[in-house]
Amino acid sequence: MSPDPLLSVDDLRVTFDTDRGVVHALDGVSFDVNRGETVCLVGESGSGKTVACESLTRLVPSPPARISGTVRFDGRDLLSAGTKTLNSIRGGRIAYVFQNPQDSLDPVYTVGRQLVEAIRLHRDVSRDAARRRAIELLDRVGIPNPAERFDEYPHEFSGGMKQRVVIAMALSCEPDLLVADEPTTALDVTTQSGILHLLKTLQAERDMAVLFVTHDLGVVAQVADRVVVLYAGKVMERGDVFDIFDRxxxxxxxxxxxxxxxxxxxxxxxxxxxxxxxxxxxxxxxxxxxxxxxxxxxxxxxxxxxxxxxxxxxxxxxxxxxxxxxxxxxxxxxxxxxxxxxxxxxxxxxxxxxxxxxxxxxxx
Ligand SMILES: Nc1ncnc2c1ncn2[C@@H]1O[C@H](COP(=O)(O)OP(=O)(O)OP(=O)(O)O)[C@@H](O)[C@H]1O
Ligand SMILES: [Mg+2]
Known part of the structure; x- marks a missing residue:
């Protein structure tokens, strides 16, 4: 194992102050993600997978959340980082793909415009250059006739195509770490398998690390190098995919x-x-x-x-x-x-x- 992981999560604790009392969402969770590898977070609904992903870059709303522990990314502690640093890391060096593409795409803007904005947010490039890059990315994630589809709105895309657009958006700034939270759960098996294949290919090309959340062990078997099993906010077991499945x-x-x-x-x-x-x-x-x-x-x-x-x-x-x-x-x-x-x-x-x-x- 690499002595210098890209992401190192240590004793991460997240609680939410609610009317029902204090929700203990994560209770001392630790794991690492190395460059170029895929780590899968698995566990039943409510085990803390999404909270773990979102708290890495303090995306969980605080309050009501209280977060403690250490999240080191490329040597820097993100939990104590300032907002400016975090904003440049989010979407730039750490990109997210969430389960529902509807949450990531704005229905009132064309797909192309949203991609161009995502690119220009983190890269100092002209609108024309960003447009060329956006079309290239749409092509790369398998959208047919990308130059024409560039000017269409999200509702003109199917669910699987929207998810590909969201992946293109996440990859637009060539992140070091992609956090994919149930990215294929809502899709049919064939589309799911196409998207998993695409992610694996892009990952290998860029030596990108992936933190992949799923409750589907079939998907874990296809994509994971290592697995972290979460239950009720605690890590029950972790190990490489062969140990987890075979032993x-x-x-x-x-x-x-x-x-x-x-x-x-x-x-x-x-x-x-x-x-x-x-x-x-x-x-x-x-x-x-x-x-x-x-x-x-x-x-x-x-x-x-x-x-x-x-x-x-x-x-x-x-x-x-x-x-x-x-x-x-x-x-x-x-x-x-x-x-x-x-x-x-x-x-x-x-x-x-x-x-x-x-x-x-x-x-x-
Ligand atoms: N904003 C919030 N306020 C209060 N409790 C929350 C909040 N967000 C998450 N929780 C609680 O934290 C726990 C972990 O939730 P989380 O969304 O991480 O589960 P999950 O493992 O991603 O589940 P799923 O597979 O259904 O997506 C749950 O008990 C949930 O109710
Ligand atoms: Mg979740």
Whole structure:
């Protein structure tokens, strides 16, 4: 792993003061993104993925948000940076693609004008040069007849084309880091696959780092170099994509993998729901839904992230000790297989993940 990551997030905490109480959206989240690699943030709805992306450049509204920790980008701490610095970094060196292109495109201006403005915001170029660059970018992201489509309005584009325009806009200033928050969730599978392919190609050409948010593990298997598994504002596990898919250590990662359709396996939904973010449980945040939870899991703080074998593979589970010994948890899983009196719904199969059914071989 690179000793000098492009983005280094350390102990990031975000709370929101609300009428319901203090929402603990992120609670001590740490991860790195190196140049040229794709890191996927995964987790169920409400786990904190969007808040993590937006707080990197302080896009979350503050108040009600309170943000602490460190976000180092190319050696500079963004959480303590001034507004001027942040504005030049946002959209310039760190660009965003959000789930819904409608949120990023203004319906009253042509697509071309919006692209030209995005380019001129960060680059000192003439209107003509920006226009040429915009048409080039539209072509690059696969918009047919880009010179003609330049003068059309967003409503004249399909959903997939709008998402391509938003990607073109994000790439217009050649960012070092692209933050893509569910960029393909609303699209059909073929368009999604075209956009993922496009992102991978552009990334390789520019050595761009990508922080990619998705709850779709099929997409993770296609794009990720490394994976960060978030649950209720905490990192449960992180590691390279092969460790996460082939050797998942946290029961939550296991449950996520079991919840997706895979060849020959009936998907098993994860029973229960995320805890109330204003009153998260003691111990491991996943313990109320964990089929392996014991008293040790219900007390104290979230267990620290323990290093496992595998580059950067870490898990936050009491059953991994300092010697990286997973023996305890394997025993517990074996016991759970026989009792299967789990808290997971629809568990008509053993809850132990069968090593022969890894996604890697089939789908990656
Ligand atoms: N402005 C806000 N005010 C109060 N709470 C918020 C605000 N924004 C986010 N939250 C809370 O922070 C938590 C994390 O939200 P976030 O949007 O990051 O989830 P997510 O993982 O992106 O979910 P999804 O997959 O549905 O997009 C949730 O409990 C959410 O309700
Ligand atoms: Mg989100």
């Amino acid at each position: 998942p250590a946290h029961p939550y990662t296991d449950a996520l993998l079991d919840s997706v359709p895979r060849r020959g396996r009936t998907p098993k939904p994860i029973g229960g729901s995320l805890p109330d973010p204003t009153d998260p449980p003691d111990g491991c945040r996943f313990h109320p839904r964990c089929p392996h939870a014991t008293d040790d899991c219900r007390e104290g703080p979230q267990p620290p992230l323990q290093a496992l074998e595998g580059d950067g593979h870490r898990v936050s589970c009491v059953y991994y000790d300092d010697d990286h010994d997973a023996g305890n948890v394997n025993e517990l899983r074996a016991t759970a297989e026989t009792t299967t009196a789990t808290t997971m719904e629809g568990t008509d199969e053993p809850s132990v993940r069968d090593e022969s059914t890894t996604i890697r071989g089939d789908e990656r």
